[in-house]
Amino acid sequence: MRVLLATRNAGKVDELRQILASAAPEVELVGLDAVEDYPETPETELTFAGNALLKARDGVKHTGLATIADDSGLAVDALNGMPGVLSARWAGSAKDDAANNALLLDQLADVPDGSRGAKFVCAAAIVWPDGRELVVHGEMPGRIIRAPKGDNGFGYDPLFVPEGREETSAELSAEEKNAISHRGKAFRELVSGI
Ligand code: ITT
Numbered sequence: 625m626r627v628l629l630a631t632r633n634a635g636k637v638d639e640l641r642q643i644l645a646s647a648a649p650e651v652e653l654v655g656l657d658a659v660e661d662y663p664e665t666p667e668t669e670l671t672f673a674g675n676a677l678l679k680a681r682d683g684v685k686h687t688g689l690a691t692i693a694d695d696s697g698l699a700v701d702a703l704n705g706m707p708g709v710l711s712a713r714w715a716g717s718a719k720d721d722a723a724n725n726a727l728l729l730d731q732l733a734d735v736p737d738g739s740r741g742a743k744f745v746c747a748a749a750i751v752w753p754d755g756r757e758l759v760v761h762g763e764m765p766g767r768i769i770r771a772p773k774g775d776n777g778f779g780y781d782p783l784f785v786p787e788g789r790e791e792t793s794a795e796l797s798a799e800e801k802n803a804i805s806h807r808g809k810a811f812r813e814l815v816s817g818i
Contacts (some may be wrong), residue, residue: 625653627750630683630693632741633712635778640694640811645803648815659687672696672709672747674760679728680751688753692814696806698780700728700768702735708745711779721779723793725772727784732768742784745792748810750818758817766793767780777801 629640632675637655646652656662664684667675667807675695679803695713707728718785732740743766749759764789772782774794775786786804793801 625650626689628659628683628687628689628691629653629655630665630679630691632656633778636694636696636807639798639802639805639807640692642798642813643811644813644815647812648818651815654689655685662686667695667709668710672745672762673749675709677751677757678748680749680757684751686754686765687697690750690752692748692750692811694748694807694810696744698728698784699743699745700732701741702732702739711783723785725780728768728780729770742766742768744780744784744806746806746810748807748814750814758814759812760813760817762806762811762813764793764804764806764809 629637631637635807643651645656656704665679667678669675669678672695675694679695680691681692683689683693695709697708699705699708714720746762747759748759751757766785768783769785769792773781773790775797776796777794782792784793785791817818
């Protein structure tokens with residue numbers, strides 16, 4: 625089965641290829657780099673599930689292939705669940721991880737250690753050419769520390785310590801992160817339903 629992977633985020637591509645290779649080895653993933661003139665899908669919905677479905681439907685429309693996509697982000701307790709669906713562009717439209725992390729640290733500067741809870745959330749969607757759709761969710765709870773640590777992963781990983789761990793998710797190996805992550809949980813459930 626050939627499936628389009630509709631994401632431009634290189635960090636996600638690496639994670640999803642690895643998660644899907646072990647959870648669904650029969651699925652042949654086609655990346656967006658193999659598709660000419662693929663337009664970026666505007667993420668106009670206010671929910672992770674809504675945006676994941678928009679991206680997956682666009683993939684079917686442009687390629688005719690079954691398409692999987694995710695929409696994910698960080699929900700910080702002290703920010704009432706923000707940056708949420710705005711996570712990629714929190715410091716502006718450039719989608720700059722370092723700027724996003726710096727802004728988040730500034731915003732939480734006066735928040736005490738006991739109140740720095742947060743979770744990563746992922747909605748994973750698959751849409752088939754015949755119109756069938758499936759969307760599932762995964763979460764990874766944890767907390768935000770005061771300075772970045774670690775070089776693995778992407779996005780907010782250097783600031784996020786998963787519940788029950790001492791290291792940030794940027795200090796975990798890819799296998800360790802995928803085993804507990806929002807994206808790992810959501811995609812393992814997604815492929816069990818296809
Ligand atoms: P696509 O829409 O092309 O998939 P994107 O980066 O715009 O790429 P999202 O809209 O889903 O993807 O935004 C996700 C953002 O949330 C991402 O850029 C990070 O800032 C953050 N994020 C999500 N999952 C993360 C993870 O596992 N580790 C660190 N940050 C993560």
